Amino acid sequence: MKVEFLLNGRNRIFDVSPDEYLLETLRNHYVTSVRNGCNESTCGVCTVLLDGKPVLSCTVLTVRIEGQHVTTVEGIQNEVSHISDFFGDEGADQCGFCNSGLALTIYALKNEYKNPTEADIKNYIVGNLCRCSGYQAQLKAIKRYLEDNK
Amino acid sequence: MEIKNYHKAESLDEAYQLLISNPKNAIIGGGAWMKLSSPSIETLIDLKDLKLDQIIESKSSIEIGSMVTLQQLETNESIMKLGHGFISQSLSVILGVGFRNIATIGGTIVGRYAFSDVIPALLTLPVKLVFYPNKEMSLEDFLNLKGKFNDILTHIIIEKKTGKGFFKKVALTPLEFAILNVAVFKSENDFQIAIGSRPGGAVLAHEAMAFLNSQKEISDEVIEKTSNIVLDTIKFGSNKSGSEDYRKALAKSYVKRGIKEVTFK
Numbered sequence: 236m237k238v239e240f241l242l243n244g245r246n247r248i249f250d251v252s253p254d255e256y257l258l259e260t261l262r263n264h265y266v267t268s269v270r271n272g273c274n275e276s277t278c279g280v281c282t283v284l285l286d287g288k289p290v291l292s293c294t295v296l297t298v299r300i301e302g303q304h305v306t307t308v309e310g311i312q313n314e315v316s317h318i319s320d321f322f323g324d325e326g327a328d329q330c331g332f333c334n335s336g337l338a339l340t341i342y343a344l345k346n347e348y349k350n351p352t353e354a355d356i357k358n359y360i361v362g363n364l365c366r367c368s369g370y371q372a373q374l375k376a377i378k379r380y381l382e383d384n385k
Numbered sequence: 386m387e388i389k390n391y392h393k394a395e396s397l398d399e400a401y402q403l404l405i406s407n408p409k410n411a412i413i414g415g416g417a418w419m420k421l422s423s424p425s426i427e428t429l430i431d432l433k434d435l436k437l438d439q440i441i442e443s444k445s446s447i448e449i450g451s452m453v454t455l456q457q458l459e460t461n462e463s464i465m466k467l468g469h470g471f472i473s474q475s476l477s478v479i480l481g482v483g484f485r486n487i488a489t490i491g492g493t494i495v496g497r498y499a500f501s502d503v504i505p506a507l508l509t510l511p512v513k514l515v516f517y518p519n520k521e522m523s524l525e526d527f528l529n530l531k532g533k534f535n536d537i538l539t540h541i542i543i544e545k546k547t548g549k550g551f552f553k554k555v556a557l558t559p560l561e562f563a564i565l566n567v568a569v570f571k572s573e574n575d576f577q578i579a580i581g582s583r584p585g586g587a588v589l590a591h592e593a594m595a596f597l598n599s600q601k602e603i604s605d606e607v608i609e610k611t612s613n614i615v616l617d618t619i620k621f622g623s624n625k626s627g628s629e630d631y632r633k634a635l636a637k638s639y640v641k642r643g644i645k646e647v648t649f650k
Binding site: 362 | 484486560
């Protein structure tokens with residue numbers, strides 16, 4: 236089936252089977268910043284933005300997103316660079332495998348909440364697992380990024 | 386999982402006719418749990434263009450389209466006000482936001498998932514389900530149905546009730562299925578108590594509610610007896626997440642805590 240959607244602002248047409256997930260479609264076309272982690276809707280490393288909202292690409296069938304906007308880190312490079320600065324400062328980066336999914340989630344959080352509390356932040360990022368950092372440094376970095384963007 | 390064809394329905398009737406034309410056809414809600422069921426589907430029928438993603442509040446009720454996502458529901462102002470936010474709380478503990486932006490309330494209810502966090506909370510409220518072509522029933526009646534049910538869930542209607550709710554999910558980590566869910570709601574007239582992830586599906590604790598609602602005063606003794614009736618009349622079991630005894634200990638503790646919280650705090 237042919238499916239047409241906007242990928243990082245560019246119109247793209249993909250030929251997919253009805254049971255192909257967005258994660259497969261993107262990675263099969265070399266959008267490898269979208270990581271393949273658990274592939275069962277849990278770890279969050281495959282997060283992309285669908286019409287601005289974070290979704291797990293391993294759980295979205297590609298045929299369902301006709302006409303929608305998909306954003307990966309390549310589509311918000313300046314924002315990701317900004318987020319990365321805070322992560323670097325706080326020592327929140329280690330292996331980096333979870334970073335692209337987490338950066339997209341943080342970006343969506345910033346757009347959705349004006350003044351998120353610590354509980355709001357934790358609730359929003361709970362689905363983005365990191366196996367290296369222990370989350371404290373990440374939390375500090377996220378707070379600083381959000382403060383800087385007020 | 387194999388899906389041979391995909392069809393975006395243009396009307397409910399078209400979706401229904403296609404659904405009943407082949408037992409291997411299926412409706413997709415959010416599709417969030419589809420990987421768990423690994424079915425072979427002939428034609429997957431999508432309702433996403435049928436405007437079932439609205440939440441409409443009236444004076445007496447909240448009408449929720451079946452394609453409303455769990456995140457939409459959690460953050461909706463009318464839902465956040467219900468029972469001091471316990472429905473929103475039950476939604477907020479379902480995996481992460483990336484998942485809740487996909488999963489729909491219709492898919493959650495039709496799936497009748499035993500591990501569901503939101504179903505026990507909804508059970509404590511007057512919730513009516515509306516199906517196409519022409520059927521309505523309470524959430525509890527739907528959960529008790531046996532066998533295949535082909536009608537299409539279009540709306541969930543919550544009758545507004547003033548009161549306070551309590552919800553508790555017990556799980557090893559935030560991203561794991563509940564070992565036990567407890568929901569308690571106290572309206573002006575009565576208490577409702579629901580238990581989920583027993584590990585069986587969510588049920589109302591009718592006998593315990595009848596006892597509690599017949600009392601003139603809510604004392605520690607009454608609360609203790611209510612929790613004992615819950616344990617005596619509801620079936621608990623064991624699985625890899627927790628034993629029957631552990632679930633019973635949790636249920637006793639959280640039923641008591643829930644009643645106290647909605648009564649005295």
